[in-house]
Amino acid sequence: MFITLEGIEGSGKTTQVNNIIRFFEKRGDDCIVTREPGGTEIGKQIRTILLNPGNRNLFPLAELLLYAADRAQHLKEKIIPELSSGKTVICDRFFDATTIYQGFARGLDMKLIQNLHHIVLDDLKPDLTILFDLPVKTGLTRAWKQIDEGSRSNAETRFEKEALAFHEKVRSGYLELAGQEPDRIRIIDASNDKKKVSEEIMAILTHELENR
Numbered sequence: 001m002f003i004t005l006e007g008i009e010g011s012g013k014t015t016q017v018n019n020i021i022r023f024f025e026k027r028g029d030d031c032i033v034t035r036e037p038g039g040t041e042i043g044k045q046i047r048t049i050l051l052n053p054g055n056r057n058l059f060p061l062a063e064l065l066l067y068a069a070d071r072a073q074h075l076k077e078k079i080i081p082e083l084s085s086g087k088t089v090i091c092d093r094f095f096d097a098t099t100i101y102q103g104f105a106r107g108l109d110m111k112l113i114q115n116l117h118h119i120v121l122d123d124l125k126p127d128l129t130i131l132f133d134l135p136v137k138t139g140l141t142r143a144w145k146q147i148d149e150g151s152r153s154n155a156e157t158r159f160e161k162e163a164l165a166f167h168e169k170v171r172s173g174y175l176e177l178a179g180q181e182p183d184r185i186r187i188i189d190a191s192n193d194k195k196k197v198s199e200e201i202m203a204i205l206t207h208e209l210e211n212r
């Protein structure tokens with residue numbers, strides 16, 4: 001099973017990953033957690049370029065191609081082999097982030113992005129995507145608090161530094177996408193406290209597994 005987590009900055013995806021692993025381990029399922037960008041050693045190098053706030057001159061097309069390169073490496077090196085060996089793969093962001101950040105928010109041609117997805121993904125799609133939704137200001141406040149406290153790296157703030165309007169586009173893009181694919185993309189209210197968010201995720205996972 002291939003599960004992806006999506007959402008705006010500060011939506012709490014990374015915090016919930018441990019609860020998701022525990023859920024699968026309790027069932028006796030083998031699972032791995034990974035992320036994009038940066039799910040492989042080569043991907044970590046690409047991540048450094050993509051998230052470095054000093055890279056203000058990175059053109060949107062170059063940004064898109066770097067995400068695609070990270071994903072191509074990640075799929076071949078990790079995601080496909082792990083899925084083939086029967087493991088559940090949980091990925092913190094995947095191709096929907098490209099559709100939303102580079103397409104919806106940056107305004108790159110959606111057709112180009114779909115073509116790239118076609119080349120890179122080779123028809124692989126997540127079985128389930130959990131969209132962590134919350135107001136942009138709440139998310140950004142959380143993200144900057146984590147950065148100020150040192151639990152998130154200050155060297156990875158290129159997107160946090162985008163204008164509020166950019167993040168509003170990201171949020172509305174994700175909600176629109178979820179509306180187009182309600183069977184795959186499940187929205188949770190990430191403005192709730194951690195316990196409530198975790199319960200909502202567990203209910204979605206239980207329902208998904210019962211209906212597979």
Ligand code: TMP
Pocket residue numbers: 009035036037067093094095096097098099101102159160
């Ligand atoms: P994160 O690891 O904190 O989620 O940061 C990754 C950032 O990269 C986040 O701001 C979203 C952005 N991103 C894209 O713009 N396109 C993509 O395809 C992916 C995977 C992430």
